[in-house]
Amino acid sequence: MQSLFRSTLLTWATSSLLATQVHAHARPRGCGPTLERDVVVVGGGSGGTYAAVGIAAQGKSVAVIEIENRLGGNVATYTDPGTNQTTDYGVILYSNTSTARNYFAHLGVPIGPYEGYFPNGSTKYLDYTNGNELPYPVVGNVTAAQEIYLQQMQRYGDLFSAPGYFLPDPVPEDLLLPWGEWLEKYNATAMAYQVFYEQAGNALELPTLYIMKYFSVVTFTTGRLYTVNRGNQIIYNTAYDKLGGAANVLLESHIQRVTRSEQGVELAVKRPCGVQTVRAKKLVIAIRPRHADLAPWLDLRPDEARLTRQFAHINTWTCILNGTGLPLDTGYQLVDPTREAGIPPLPETLGISQSGIADVEARAFWWSTAADITPAKAASLLLRTAYFVQGAQNVSSPAGQRPTVNGLLAHAPYLLHVSSDAVAAGFYRELNGLQGRHSTFWTGSAWESESSEAIWRFTEQIMLPALMASLG
Numbered sequence: 001m002q003s004l005f006r007s008t009l010l011t012w013a014t015s016s017l018l019a020t021q022v023h024a025h026a027r028p029r030g031c032g033p034t035l036e037r038d039v040v041v042v043g044g045g046s047g048g049t050y051a052a053v054g055i056a057a058q059g060k061s062v063a064v065i066e067i068e069n070r071l072g073g074n075v076a077t078y079t080d081p082g083t084n085q086t087t088d089y090g091v092i093l094y095s096n097t098s099t100a101r102n103y104f105a106h107l108g109v110p111i112g113p114y115e116g117y118f119p120n121g122s123t124k125y126l127d128y129t130n131g132n133e134l135p136y137p138v139v140g141n142v143t144a145a146q147e148i149y150l151q152q153m154q155r156y157g158d159l160f161s162a163p164g165y166f167l168p169d170p171v172p173e174d175l176l177l178p179w180g181e182w183l184e185k186y187n188a189t190a191m192a193y194q195v196f197y198e199q200a201g202n203a204l205e206l207p208t209l210y211i212m213k214y215f216s217v218v219t220f221t222t223g224r225l226y227t228v229n230r231g232n233q234i235i236y237n238t239a240y241d242k243l244g245g246a247a248n249v250l251l252e253s254h255i256q257r258v259t260r261s262e263q264g265v266e267l268a269v270k271r272p273c274g275v276q277t278v279r280a281k282k283l284v285i286a287i288r289p290r291h292a293d294l295a296p297w298l299d300l301r302p303d304e305a306r307l308t309r310q311f312a313h314i315n316t317w318t319c320i321l322n323g324t325g326l327p328l329d330t331g332y333q334l335v336d337p338t339r340e341a342g343i344p345p346l347p348e349t350l351g352i353s354q355s356g357i358a359d360v361e362a363r364a365f366w367w368s369t370a371a372d373i374t375p376a377k378a379a380s381l382l383l384r385t386a387y388f389v390q391g392a393q394n395v396s397s398p399a400g401q402r403p404t405v406n407g408l409l410a411h412a413p414y415l416l417h418v419s420s421d422a423v424a425a426g427f428y429r430e431l432n433g434l435q436g437r438h439s440t441f442w443t444g445s446a447w448e449s450e451s452s453e454a455i456w457r458f459t460e461q462i463m464l465p466a467l468m469a470s471l472g
């Protein structure tokens with residue numbers, strides 16, 4: 001299909017300029033006069049930023065409201081204070097599709113193939129109970145298991161290569177099985193550990209639908225891209241500038257109230273400068289649509305409330321680990337050798353990467369739990385694992401150093417999902433039916449999967465065409 005970001009540069013430049021001029025004429029009284037835009041996007045993470053850049057590229061004015069002090073959502077870029085080199089410990093890589101390539105080209109962000117944390121680095125697998133080194137975590141033929149998995153996905157037409165949850169009715173029973181049962185049924189358990197490691201959390205218990213949406217045909221059959229500076233925040237800083245900076249991107253902004261009608265939307269937004277009114281013809285909601293997060297400010301209609309109440313989630317924590325003295329070129333993953341799939345029980349560390357910066361120890365460290373825990377508890381559990389791996393490998397910290405957790409981030413709510421029963425009862429048919437109602441459009445991982453590139457395709461192919469058509 002024609003890319004969103006081809007042949008639209010002129011209209012983008014014009015709309016960006018106009019928006020900036022509107023801002024320049026605003027009198028500096030508090031936050032200035034009411035902001036009027038064609039579209040207001042709530043949430044400047046992966047989906048919201050892509051949507052805003054796409055809306056502007058099609059010549060419409062747009063404002064983004066983001067609660068944090070930067071765009072980017074789950075992107076977490078660490079800058080080494082000594083060398084100024086960067087490495088990522090949140091979002092790292094992107095499927096190498098034309099959607100991703102065109103987006104990066106439009107922003108002017110240089111990209112290259114993903115080559116791992118440490119070129120030619122290695123990974124050790126450790127028994128999570130005693131630290132003993134193990135061969136690859138699973139018995140069986142991983143490649144054969146993946147082939148079975150790919151063949152099975154292809155039974156469902158383009159469901160796992162096209163964006164969105166557009167499910168057949170009735171939903172095939174295999175897709176409703178907990179993935180652990182599906183693996184046993186198809187004798188494919190050998191691939192479970194790989195998916196658990198990359199996907200985080202309770203992979204075996206999730207309905208197979210969610211695994212296949214994330215580990216889709218596209219994920220399995222395309223290469224992976226990474227920004228050449230190995231710091232993905234550059235994507236979002238560049239997008240911020242392209243969108244007109246502070247004129248159109250409202251950072252550190254808390255929505256107090258949204259009122260919607262078929263004629264448009266009005267928002268009251270608490271910003272560092274005061275409370276500002278924002279009016280737009282259309283609203284795009286690009287935050288994770290949990291009822292508990294929307295209800296305080298959104299005039300939820302009964303069907304929206306009923307659907308968003310059904311989402312469950314998991315919690316993922318990430319940080320940078322320094323000061324262990326472990327070899328820079330070696331990463332560590334914990335394994336339960338008593339289970340066929342090799343997956344240790346949660347809560348547990350998913351992995352400690354090789355160092356992401358040459359010559360300096362800066363490892364990404366992932367950890368996942370179903371429970372809501374405090375940052376202090378997460379930090380202490382992460383450090384416990386760091387000491388465990390140090391001890392198991394008989395390695396000491398360099399003189400004057402000790403294992404240290406830096407930049408701890410909670411990525412929650414993560415991986416929004418509903419029960420198999422809800423999927424079977426038509427949850428996604430109803431969810432998709434919300435698109436465009438009450439002047440509101442939706443994008444983000446809840447509408448696709450936890451993959452930035454797939455969310456961009458969903459936004460490009462499903463959400464934006466409907467939004468643009470509604471704007472006339």
Ligand SMILES: Cc1cc2nc3c(=O)[nH]c(=O)nc-3n(C[C@H](O)[C@H](O)[C@H](O)COP(=O)(O)OP(=O)(O)OC[C@H]3O[C@@H](n4cnc5c(N)ncnc54)[C@H](O)[C@@H]3O)c2cc1C
Binds near residue numbers: 046048071091253450
């Ligand atoms: C540790 C980790 C590693 C990952 N690695 C990868 C990877 O390598 N490749 C990949 O493709 N995907 C990766 N993902 C998944 C990817 O990050 C997500 O799928 C993607 O970011 C989801 O995009 P989104 O727009 O739905 O939500 P988010 O990116 O989470 O964006 C939501 C935004 O809304 C903001 N927000 C929330 N509430 C409000 C509010 N009330 N008002 C205003 N703003 C609000 C948030 O601050 C956030 O910026 C990773 C995720 C994690 C946690």
